[in-house]
Amino acid sequence: MEFYHFVEQTIQLDNREERARVEHFLANHSLRLEADVDYSIAIYRQGMVVATGSLAGNVLKCIAVDPEYEGRGIAGRVVSRLVAEAYSRGLLHLFIYTKPENAGKFSQLGFYKIIEVPAGVVLMENRPDGITAYLKQLKKYKRSANMVASIVVNCNPFTKGHQYLIEKAARACELLHLFVVWEDRSVFPPEVRYQLVKDGIKHLPNVEVHKGKDYIISNVTFPTYFIKSPDEAVKTQSLLDIKIFAKFIAPALGIKRRYVGTEPDCPVTGRYNQTMKTVLPGYGIEVIELPRLSIKGVVVSASQVRKHLRQKELHLVKELVPEITYNFLRSKDADSILEKIGNEAGGGLIGAKKNRNGRHT
Amino acid sequence: MELKKTGMAGTLESSDILVVIEPKNSEGIDILLESVVIKQFGDQIRKIISNTLRELGINQVIVRANDKGALDCVIKARVQAAVSRATGSKECFWRVVES
Amino acid sequence: MYVPGNNPGLLKDAHIYGADALMFDLEDSVSLQEKDTARFLVFNALLSIDYEGTETVVRVNSLETPYGRDDFEAIVRAKPDTIRLPKTEEAEEVKEADLLIGEIEGKAGIELGTIKLMAALESARGIVNAYDIATASPRLVALALGAEDFVADIKTSRSSEGCELLFARSQVLIAARAARLFALDTVFSDLKDQAAFAREVEYIKQLGFDGKSVLHPRQVETVHRIYTPTRTEIEQARRIITAMQEAEQKGAGVISLDQQMIDKPIVERAQRVLALAEATGMNKEDGGR
Structure with missing residues (x-):
């Protein structure tokens, strides 16, 4: 009854000592405790860590088992605990990143492969029909047209810059599929961003607006987009996200072109755009970079808008956003969002902590 | 009993079974089963799952189960626990189970 | 356990x-x-x-x-x-x-x-x-x-x-x-x-x-x-119980064994020894483990 020898513990991530023990164990297995992790457990044997695993939202990550204890069901125990915790948080659709050599092990633990990228990463999910169900949903919007294009936007919040890009793209093709990033990690919640875009492009009859969900620039496919750490992971994740788009989403809708705004400032988005230009043509998808709208010589950006909001310069915001966004910002519904933006400026310890996951700029 | 939300119970450890129960819009019990012993016991496991659900009056449901060689009584226990989590009810549960 | x-x-x-x-x-x-x-x-x-x-x-x-x-x-x-x-x-x-x-x-x-x-x-x-x-x-x-x-x-x-x-x-x-x-x-x-x-x-x-x-x-x-009681303990307990049963059959008010009077606590202890012998497998004919 080996059961008794292994003690399971939830790691208090704020406790420096506990955290260090797990980090050290992961380092021995060439892994890091990633910044966006919000729940970790460790399994101890005689006071030593022999296995660990973490959750970052609906993604299981940073999982390692001491090879000496492999084959004793420890990995199953770690994954079970993480799955149970995710379910208790209401997260039902779960994902896992792993190395190709471990994919078999996780498929025994109820995960199904979505895609593998050359850098040696496999993305898996806990439902056999996860991505196919999403594609089936999308296919309802498939229409034959001469040129079907797509564009992916976060719109945090929807600006005149976004409107300009979308109008330009829509004019240059017959049908434009627009995906709104669905992750709830921007100041403006997904429902709000989606609604503003949808209302803001009502005048364009050939645009279909979709929710990006887990498979397009999400906490799953592209976590560094939200944490903005300019490291190696960006490269791998960009590739993974773009490959899912190329292999699954584009064919489902017959997309032959992807539009993107030029990105002079943010290195992560810059790298993403670069990867797109390298990868997508190989799948018969053209990438067109559109110059962004400037007003009074300044490029319009959502981060500029949030900066003005933070400084309570609503009159300056008015110049940068469509009427629909401006009206929303002045409505009661925006109160809590504006308060959140205000707090971000506060700086200091609390501000920094709140912002641990970072916000896309 | 009516399923209000998704319910999960069990683990992926040896001799256990992880059961996820989701409400479905239409009549019927759909079972997606994976098992280390699917060849020998697949049909029996499905039967235990659907019998347990019927006993509880559940017949609009999708079940996803990953079996690691669980005994019949463990399968039953995990299905009941997942249902009780999905219905949010404990009331009368034991009496239903009993009959 | x-x-x-x-x-x-x-x-x-x-x-x-x-x-x-x-x-x-x-x-x-x-x-x-x-x-x-x-x-x-x-x-x-x-x-x-x-x-x-x-x-x-x-x-x-x-x-x-x-x-x-x-x-x-x-x-x-x-x-x-x-x-x-x-x-x-x-x-x-x-x-x-x-x-x-x-x-x-x-x-x-x-x-x-x-x-x-x-x-x-x-x-x-x-x-x-x-x-x-x-x-x-x-x-x-x-x-x-x-x-x-x-x-x-x-x-x-x-x-x-x-x-x-x-x-x-x-x-x-x-x-x-x-x-x-x-x-x-x-x-x-x-x-x-x-x-x-x-x-x-x-x-x-x-x-x-x-x-x-x-x-x-x-x-x-x-x-x-x-x-586990020792064999001697078990043997002695069996004798006590037998003596008790005999006394009961005879309707005797006093239980005696080897010219000694056996009182209630001693009978109970003998019963406990036999129960333990049972639990530990010692009461079998071969003497258990």
Whole structure:
């Protein structure tokens, strides 16, 4: 009854000592405790860590088992605990990143492969029909047209810059599929961003607006987009996200072109755009970079808008956003969002902590 | 009993079974089963799952189960626990189970 | 022997290690998130697994927790031999449990009084109230000491000599004896130190305990070995019982053996020796292990 020898513990991530023990164990297995992790457990044997695993939202990550204890069901125990915790948080659709050599092990633990990228990463999910169900949903919007294009936007919040890009793209093709990033990690919640875009492009009859969900620039496919750490992971994740788009989403809708705004400032988005230009043509998808709208010589950006909001310069915001966004910002519904933006400026310890996951700029 | 939300119970450890129960819009019990012993016991496991659900009056449901060689009584226990989590009810549960 | 309530791998063949009783645990070995699933698991295991006559005990959560009542509702219907009440501090708690069990037995069509109770004393208050607790319900069959919580409560920790437990052990034992209940000693957690475990078993046997809770199959044999009566003891006990039966048949008021008068405590001790011999397998013709 080996059961008794292994003690399971939830790691208090704020406790420096506990955290260090797990980090050290992961380092021995060439892994890091990633910044966006919000729940970790460790399994101890005689006071030593022999296995660990973490959750970052609906993604299981940073999982390692001491090879000496492999084959004793420890990995199953770690994954079970993480799955149970995710379910208790209401997260039902779960994902896992792993190395190709471990994919078999996780498929025994109820995960199904979505895609593998050359850098040696496999993305898996806990439902056999996860991505196919999403594609089936999308296919309802498939229409034959001469040129079907797509564009992916976060719109945090929807600006005149976004409107300009979308109008330009829509004019240059017959049908434009627009995906709104669905992750709830921007100041403006997904429902709000989606609604503003949808209302803001009502005048364009050939645009279909979709929710990006887990498979397009999400906490799953592209976590560094939200944490903005300019490291190696960006490269791998960009590739993974773009490959899912190329292999699954584009064919489902017959997309032959992807539009993107030029990105002079943010290195992560810059790298993403670069990867797109390298990868997508190989799948018969053209990438067109559109110059962004400037007003009074300044490029319009959502981060500029949030900066003005933070400084309570609503009159300056008015110049940068469509009427629909401006009206929303002045409505009661925006109160809590504006308060959140205000707090971000506060700086200091609390501000920094709140912002641990970072916000896309 | 009516399923209000998704319910999960069990683990992926040896001799256990992880059961996820989701409400479905239409009549019927759909079972997606994976098992280390699917060849020998697949049909029996499905039967235990659907019998347990019927006993509880559940017949609009999708079940996803990953079996690691669980005994019949463990399968039953995990299905009941997942249902009780999905219905949010404990009331009368034991009496239903009993009959 | 303790069996964690949420581990299917351990539930199914827990009885093969020779423990006299299995104690399925819904309390401390089960995390708060899994209280419900463990309850379903133990419930179904009791209803369907044949433990081949091994006594079954379920340690439920206290009625003061949000889980206690559901535990009783489920477990009584699964009919273990005994329910163990954790962290008992007052006779009132035993009475409450007794009433609740009776109520559920009634609802479920189980004969009233079927399910027995065992009270675990795990705090200073519990120890002080030991005799009141021991006499609180006719369902009670045993008192047990739970030392891990007890030492924390009296602000010390466990030592290998066990001086910190002497009073509690004595109190539990005396209360149990006065109320004619079994007295069971606490667990010994260091599974690696078998020698120290054996010393502790010798010690609590000498204090008078009827048995010891164990955490691991490995500990079962040690307890049996130490509790096994010698052949001479068994032989003597058999003779005493025979003498008693003969005296009963003759209608003699006094039992005598080898020109000595045998009084009631001696008969009871002989009965206990034979029961132990039975439990440890010594009463077989070949002398057991």
